[in-house]
Amino acid sequence: MDISAVNALSYEDFVNTFGNVVEKCPVITAAVWSKRPFVSLNALEAAISDFIDELPKSGKEGILRCHPDLAGRDLQRGTLTRESRREQAGAGMDALTSGEAERMARLNEEYKKRFGFPFVICARMNDKANILLQLSERCQNERAVERARGIEEVKKICRLRLQSLLLTDGANKL
Numbered sequence: 001m002d003i004s005a006v007n008a009l010s011y012e013d014f015v016n017t018f019g020n021v022v023e024k025c026p027v028i029t030a031a032v033w034s035k036r037p038f039v040s041l042n043a044l045e046a047a048i049s050d051f052i053d054e055l056p057k058s059g060k061e062g063i064l065r066c067h068p069d070l071a072g073r074d075l076q077r078g079t080l081t082r083e084s085r086r087e088q089a090g091a092g093m094d095a096l097t098s099g100e101a102e103r104m105a106r107l108n109e110e111y112k113k114r115f116g117f118p119f120v121i122c123a124r125m126n127d128k129a130n131i132l133l134q135l136s137e138r139c140q141n142e143r144a145v146e147r148a149r150g151i152e153e154v155k156k157i158c159r160l161r162l163q164s165l166l167l168t169d170g171a172n173k174l
């Protein structure tokens with residue numbers, strides 16, 4: 001799908017296609033539809049990024065709270081979104097040893113208790129060892145630092161999801 005095809009989409013098709021580029025936040029996609037026409041993939045990405053940046057702290061934290069834990073309950077129950085399932089599997093989150101799984105669960109809980117939102121990291125840009133290391137290190141940060149850091153990671157996840165849709169299988173859907 002090229003950018004002119006994206007610009008020609010009705011809001012229904014636009015939200016159906018891009019509604020999960022920010023995990024479980026289709027309202028962001030629905031909002032940026034009105035910013036068409038986009039000159040490029042980068043422009044669409046920038047519109048999403050600007051929308052997120054303009055949100056108050058509570059909105060940014062709300063976006064983080066829409067993300068499933070890594071190797072958490074949704075993965076175990078098979079209730080992850082398709083995108084998240086692929087990302088988590090790619091980083092080996094579905095194949096942790098029992099020791100790694102226990103450590104991940106303990107650190108995820110510690111992180112959520114400290115900040116009130118989950119640890120978010122772009123799984124496609126990290127491996128298992130690095131995710132565990134980052135999780136333990138980032139537990140030590142201040143809330144404002146982690147809010148900003150988590151949002152940076154959301155934007156990386158968004159970019160890779162947009163690229164997957166525009167450069168590969170998205171083209172076959174329209």
Ligand SMILES: NC(=O)N[C@H]1NC(=O)NC1=O
Pocket residue numbers: 023067068069070083084085087088118119120121122123124157
């Ligand atoms: N919690 C968290 O980081 N979740 C995710 N990261 C990612 O790349 N996909 C996710 O679902």
